[in-house]
Amino acid sequence: MFLIPCPYCGTRDQSEFAYGGQAHVARPEDPASLSDAEWAEFVFFRDNPKGLFAERWNHASGCRRWFNVLRSTASDRIYAAYEIGTPPPAIEGDGPATPSGEVVGSGNDAVKLVKTADEGTRP
Amino acid sequence: MLDPRRRSPLAHRMPIRAASGAVSLAEWPFLSKLIVRCQAGRDATAVEAVTGVALPTTACTSATAGERSLLWLGPDEWMLVAPDGEAAALETDLRAALTGPHTQVVDVSDYYTVITLTGARGRDVLARLVTIDLHPRHFAKGRVVGTLAGAVNLLVWLRDESDAAGPVFDVIVRASMADHVWCLMAEAGRAFGCPAQEPRGGERLRGALEDVA
Ligand SMILES: [Zn+2]
Numbered sequence A: 001m002f003l004i005p006c007p008y009c010g011t012r013d014q015s016e017f018a019y020g021g022q023a024h025v026a027r028p029e030d031p032a033s034l035s036d037a038e039w040a041e042f043v044f045f046r047d048n049p050k051g052l053f054a055e056r057w058n059h060a061s062g063c064r065r066w067f068n069v070l071r072s073t074a075s076d077r078i079y080a081a082y083e084i085g086t087p088p089p090a091i092e093g094d095g096p097a098t099p100s101g102e103v104v105g106s107g108n109d110a111v112k113l114v115k116t117a118d119e120g121t122r123p
Numbered sequence B: 001m002l003d004p005r006r007r008s009p010l011a012h013r014m015p016i017r018a019a020s021g022a023v024s025l026a027e028w029p030f031l032s033k034l035i036v037r038c039q040a041g042r043d044a045t046a047v048e049a050v051t052g053v054a055l056p057t058t059a060c061t062s063a064t065a066g067e068r069s070l071l072w073l074g075p076d077e078w079m080l081v082a083p084d085g086e087a088a089a090l091e092t093d094l095r096a097a098l099t100g101p102h103t104q105v106v107d108v109s110d111y112y113t114v115i116t117l118t119g120a121r122g123r124d125v126l127a128r129l130v131t132i133d134l135h136p137r138h139f140a141k142g143r144v145v146g147t148l149a150g151a152v153n154l155l156v157w158l159r160d161e162s163d164a165a166g167p168v169f170d171v172i173v174r175a176s177m178a179d180h181v182w183c184l185m186a187e188a189g190r191a192f193g194c195p196a197q198e199p200r201g202g203e204r205l206r207g208a209l210e211d212v213a
Helices: A036-044 A109-117 B040-051 B087-097 B122-127 B175-188 B206-212
Strands: A003-006 A010-013 A018-022 A052-058 A066-072 A078-083 B024-028 B032-037 B062-065 B068-074 B077-082 B104-107 B112-118 B144-149 B152-162 B166-174
Touching (some): A003 A078, B032 B087, B040 B068, B040 B077, B068 B144, B068 B152, B077 B087, B087 B104, B112 B122, B122 B175, B152 B175, B166 B175
Antiparallel strands (some): A003 A010, A018 A052, A052 A066, B024 B112, B032 B077, B032 B104, B062 B068, B068 B077, B112 B166, B152 B166
16 A cells, blocks of 8 residues: 555545556557458556556545546555646656666565665575 | 436435534435536626526635625636525526537436534544645635545535534545545544444445545
8 A cells, every 4th residue: 555646635545546458558549451460559558567567546535536547566666646638757766776777665674675775696 | 307216326315423523414405406517717697697606617616695606617617506496487597698619417316325423523424535725724614625535436525614513524435435435534533432333235345545544
């Protein structure tokens, strides 16, 4: 559970919100001209990054408005909440990364940090 | 025309009062309630001309004039509450006054009912049910929030507060959930001496309280 800053009501508990998946997925201008593969790409395929992810939330129990959130899927840290129709703010980085490129903040951090300092030797 | 046979959703519940006097619950039946959707910048004067209440544009606040109030529900959505019997005329007048695009006026008087919670420990009762910060510093007179209690969406409105009477909360809840929320609030008030209330549907209340504790 975490707190989500609704751009209209302020910070509220996650239980008041409903999740809406990846943000900024534009509907194709001319769906009829798409191949089946391209249409399937639009309908079914979504990014699944470890790290910063722009996603839609709905304040279902509060003002019932949709908005976008920039969240790290690794640490659940929320970097920004912004209105639908506006581009995501430019956010620099997401904390220190491990040698394999993973974001610190998920899994066993102690092990990852040790690996960072000692080139892969486990304690 | 108001039907003389009408029954409010909590007509089967008598008002309850904790022995300590610190918590009281009563239904406020038949209050007129209308959902008003419009653009604040364009329509505020039209709404005020009909209702006599200035449209509150700050999130989670309300404005009151006489016996009417406008509650902020969203950036383009308000609830107008007014005395019993005024809904039909207000709906007609507001629809005539709000002619622009993206406007809507709907009479929801029968869709919601109001549970009024009074007494010095009102904040403590609600604090067991919702995750909202109810401290007077954050939740002052006039504040209204939509939130979640257990599995139920409701509006919590601090209609009035004075040193003598303490806080006066109005919990605006959908009619079908009214009995559940009534019993939930009584259960949350047990610590302050509220009598137990058995839900008409027979559901367990303790679990719902533990979920948010
Ligand atoms: Zn909100």
